[in-house]
Amino acid sequence: xxxxxxxxxxxxxxxxxxxxxxxxxxxxxxxxxxxxxxxxxxxxxxxxxxxxxxxxxxxxxxxxxxxxxxxxx
Amino acid sequence: xxxxxxxxxxxxxxxxxxxxxxxxxxxxxxxxxxxxxxxxxxxxxxxxxxxxxxxxxxxxxxxxxxxxxxxxxxxxxxxxxxxxxxxxxxxxxxxxxxxxxxxxxxxxxxxxxxxxxxxxxxxxxxxxxxxxxxxxxxxxxxxxxxxxxxxxxxxxxxxxxxxxxxxxxxxxxxxxxxxxxxxxxxxxxxxxxxxxxxxxxxxxxxxxxxxxxxxxxxxxxxxxxxxxxxxxxxxxxxxxxxxxxxxxxxxxxxxxxxxxxxxxxxxxxxxxxxxxxxxxxxxxxxxxxxxxxxxxxxxxxxxxxxxxxxxxxxxxxxxxxxxxxxxxxxxxxxxxxxxxxxxxxxxxxxxxxxxxxxxxxxxxxxxxxxxxxxxxxxxxxxxxxxxxxxxxxxxxxxxxxxxxxxxxxxxxxxxxxxxxxxxxxxxxxxxxxxxxxxxxxxxxxxxxxxxxxxxxxxxxxxxxxxxxxxxxxxxxxxxxxxxxxxxxxxxxxxxxxxxxxxxxxxxxxxxxxxxxxxxxxxxxxxxxxxxxxxxxxxxxxxxxxxxxxxxxxxxxxxxxxxxxxxxxxxxxxxxxxxxxxxxxxxxxxxxxxxxxxxxxxxxxxxxxxxxxxxxxxxxxxxxxxxxxxxxxxxxxxxxxxxxxxxxxxxxxxxxxxxxxxxxxxxxxxxxxxxxxxxxxxxxxxxxxxxxxxxxxxxxxxxxxxxxxxxxxxxxxxxxxxxxxxxxxxxxxxxxxxxxxxxxxxxxxxxxxxxxxxxxxxx
Numbered sequence: 001x002x003x004x005x006x007x008x009x010x011x012x013x014x015x016x017x018x019x020x021x022x023x024x025x026x027x028x029x030x031x032x033x034x035x036x037x038x039x040x041x042x043x044x045x046x047x048x049x050x051x052x053x054x055x056x057x058x059x060x061x062x063x064x065x066x067x068x069x070x071x072x073x
Numbered sequence: 074x075x076x077x078x079x080x081x082x083x084x085x086x087x088x089x090x091x092x093x094x095x096x097x098x099x100x101x102x103x104x105x106x107x108x109x110x111x112x113x114x115x116x117x118x119x120x121x122x123x124x125x126x127x128x129x130x131x132x133x134x135x136x137x138x139x140x141x142x143x144x145x146x147x148x149x150x151x152x153x154x155x156x157x158x159x160x161x162x163x164x165x166x167x168x169x170x171x172x173x174x175x176x177x178x179x180x181x182x183x184x185x186x187x188x189x190x191x192x193x194x195x196x197x198x199x200x201x202x203x204x205x206x207x208x209x210x211x212x213x214x215x216x217x218x219x220x221x222x223x224x225x226x227x228x229x230x231x232x233x234x235x236x237x238x239x240x241x242x243x244x245x246x247x248x249x250x251x252x253x254x255x256x257x258x259x260x261x262x263x264x265x266x267x268x269x270x271x272x273x274x275x276x277x278x279x280x281x282x283x284x285x286x287x288x289x290x291x292x293x294x295x296x297x298x299x300x301x302x303x304x305x306x307x308x309x310x311x312x313x314x315x316x317x318x319x320x321x322x323x324x325x326x327x328x329x330x331x332x333x334x335x336x337x338x339x340x341x342x343x344x345x346x347x348x349x350x351x352x353x354x355x356x357x358x359x360x361x362x363x364x365x366x367x368x369x370x371x372x373x374x375x376x377x378x379x380x381x382x383x384x385x386x387x388x389x390x391x392x393x394x395x396x397x398x399x400x401x402x403x404x405x406x407x408x409x410x411x412x413x414x415x416x417x418x419x420x421x422x423x424x425x426x427x428x429x430x431x432x433x434x435x436x437x438x439x440x441x442x443x444x445x446x447x448x449x450x451x452x453x454x455x456x457x458x459x460x461x462x463x464x465x466x467x468x469x470x471x472x473x474x475x476x477x478x479x480x481x482x483x484x485x486x487x488x489x490x491x492x493x494x495x496x497x498x499x500x501x502x503x504x505x506x507x508x509x510x511x512x513x514x515x516x517x518x519x520x521x522x523x524x525x526x527x528x529x530x531x532x533x534x535x536x537x538x539x540x541x542x543x544x545x546x547x548x549x550x551x552x553x554x555x556x557x558x559x560x561x562x563x564x565x566x567x568x569x570x571x572x573x574x575x576x577x578x579x580x581x582x583x584x585x586x587x588x589x590x591x592x593x594x595x596x597x598x599x600x601x602x603x604x605x606x607x608x609x610x611x612x613x614x615x616x617x618x619x620x621x622x623x624x625x626x627x628x629x630x631x632x633x634x635x636x637x638x639x640x641x642x643x644x645x646x647x648x649x650x651x652x653x654x655x656x657x658x659x660x661x662x663x664x665x666x667x668x669x670x671x672x673x674x675x676x677x678x679x680x681x682x683x684x685x686x687x688x689x690x691x692x693x694x695x696x697x698x699x700x701x702x703x704x705x706x707x708x709x710x711x712x713x714x715x716x717x718x719x720x721x722x723x724x725x726x727x728x729x730x731x732x733x734x735x736x737x738x739x740x741x742x743x744x745x746x747x748x749x750x751x752x753x754x755x756x757x758x759x760x761x762x763x764x765x766x767x768x769x770x771x772x773x774x775x776x777x778x779x780x781x782x783x784x785x786x787x788x789x790x791x792x793x794x795x796x797x798x799x800x801x802x803x804x805x806x807x808x809x810x811x812x813x814x815x816x817x818x819x820x821x822x823x824x825x826x827x828x829x830x831x832x833x834x835x
Contacts, residue, residue: 020785029833045832049787067826
């Protein structure tokens with residue numbers, strides 16, 4: 001069986017809480033999409049409402065560099 | 074319109090619209106790759122510049138290697154070379170030319186011979202016979218040995234020594250011994266004491282693949298033979314033959330003959346595929362202003378010593394053209410001459426699938442045209458980069474990200490912040506004041522003072538147009554958006570009675586002149602006619618005047634600004650690169666958005682010209698210099714006695730434009746302005762505001778996120794108890810980290826990304 005590939009994984013380890021639903025965020029499946037490309041990732045997600053959290057370090061680091069690379073395609 | 078469509082995919086198959094011929098025509102103007110005049114004059118194509126550099130560095134081994142590439146017998150060649158290179162040396166225009174031949178002789182004497190070749194060198198299969206003993210056959214044997222042909226020299230002499238004496242009788246005794254040693258060291262077979270007659274010739278013809286003969290032997294055997302001088306070839310006899318006119322000509326003849334041997338050995342027509350041979354011209358430009366008019370190192374009877382040769386070689390100024398690289402921070406950053414960079418940018422537009430590595434470089438040019446002025450041939454990088462940008466946009470390959478903020482800013486200027494009104498009491502106006510979007514963003518009080526002054530002192534009514542001229546769309550290569558801006562402004566100008574436009578910015582004046590049918594004047598010209606307004610004052614200290622790149626080629630404007638500065642009583646200090654040669658501050662061409670690093674280097678380049686405060690007549694220049702910490706004033710601030718103060722951040726620039734519009738609507742047109750007010754308080758930490766400015770996040774973006782949070786309640790709470798909410802606005806998702814305060818919010822941090830993110834099932 002093929003192992004599913006995730007480009008990036010963040011486990012919130014119970015440190016983040018969804019304000020609306022009042023529950024801790026968990027490591028959940030999410031995807032980034034840009035210019036017709038998709039990347040499966042695991043990010044902090046609210047198990048109830050599905051709010052996906054993109055931390056500042058991720059947005060300015062990996063996400064920004066992949067954006068640059070795709071923009072220049 | 075407040076959103077711009079992002080291209081949908083990275084898979085775009087549209088083809089390029091710039092033809093190769095167009096690009097070749099553009100790049101051909103750059104003379105960087107032209108040979109220096111000395112090398113161009115040398116039929117053997119010696120890289121004189123590199124040779125003299127190695128000699129000047131004392132690296133005679135390397136110098137000799139370079140020389141041996143064209144001279145298999147360096148002492149022979151340097152003893153008799155006519156040295157046309159010296160006649161073309163540019164130093165001759167101000168003093169003595171470099172004595173290249175004497176340096177060549179010294180290098181040949183003192184340079185350590187390289188150990189190329191040897192027993193492991195593989196040889197070609199085709200055999201060559203060289204008949205006779207003269208300078209041509211000596212050089213030809215040397216050339217063919219370099220090419221690794223098995224060569225046999227047949228001559229009437231008794232040994233190598235007598236052969237060399239026959240070939241190069243002019244060689245001095247001092248040089249004879251080392252050159253004899255060199256000859257003996259070469260992989261050439263000799264057969265001495267030959268009787269070179271017709272029978273001998275026929276015998277060799279049957280045994281060797283290619284036959285070469287000295288001038289005397291050719292004449293003796295075939296007195297009527299027609300020799301093709303370009304090929305050194307007698308076609309009827311299939312004989313490679315030469316002549317011994319002068320030493321250099323003979324060496325060149327041997328070089329041509331060796332190439333003919335190559336073709337014959339491959340059974341090809343010797344006429345074809347010969348490349349460029351012999352001396353050529355050069356269009357290279359050499360700046361002699363820094364060169365010293367020195368005399369040659371005197372040459373003794375024995376030639377130069379090693380030390381003298383080093384000194385003489387050191388006089389070479391290594392002719393090369395870097396006029397644009399000296400002044401342009403952009404070209405300097407990429408360390409490439411414009412001919413090469415243009416070709417790479419052209420190739421970038423050609424790529425259908427895969428990376429476009431030159432996008433960043435293509436978008437980093439300020440499109441200011443400085444290169445077209447400093448380049449002796451008028452090379453214009455702006456033409457190349459602007460065409461490439463338009464091409465990338467039209468083929469849907471241009472990323473939106475580098476220019477989106479600026480384009481949205483233009484839409485804001487021509488949307489929410491736009492104003493076009495006739496002066497109260499007039500339906501049609503004789504004039505329309507167009508201060509430019511940056512003036513309204515950076516110095517709103519100055520714009521207001523200028524409008525009130527113009528509408529009071531000019532007769533016939535002065536309308537006001539607050540908006541963007543479309544230069545931003547032009548710089549971004551977005552022709553469609555530029556066209557929309559033009560239509561808007563043409564419509565408004567027509568509604569105002571086709572007035573004379575008084576531009577507050579030279580770039581706006583240039584852009585407006587390019588499309589609108591109205592007369593466009595600069596406010597500086599109008600103020601010179603009206604006289605300075607009350608409150609006008611000079612800067613107390615001497616100041617440097619920075620010419621705007623928008624006024625390049627516009628001598629009248631440059632002059633008018635200087636007259637205005639003089640009337641103000643400003644004392645101006647001289648700077649390098651002023652007038653048409655002035656560099657861009659880094660705002661032009663949207664460099665400040667697309668490549669901040671290069672934009673910063675451009676600002677530095679502007680400021681390194683003087684330590685004095687700067688006076689400019691473009692508000693973007695004023696802003697960028699002030700942001701760099703330099704005291705910086707727009708000339709209109711001095712004219713109207715206003716001080717725009719510290720440079721505003723990106724949100725303040727928008728707020729200033731809106732406030733100016735609302736203030737003027739209320740005070741001049743007595744209209745109630747629609748000002749949006751928040752029903753909660755919104756504050757920012759100093760760190761948050763700095764981050765937002767750096768990351769191009771507007772207060773409006775933060776408000777959009779908070780409005781969304783207030784409606785949906787969606788946010789997460791982190792370990793420190795701070796809340797984080799997000800919202801997709803246009804092509805980006807904005808995240809705001811904040812705390813709830815008594816009657817509103819305090820923003821701590823903000824970030825954004827362009828990728829969409831969503832939950833995935835499974």
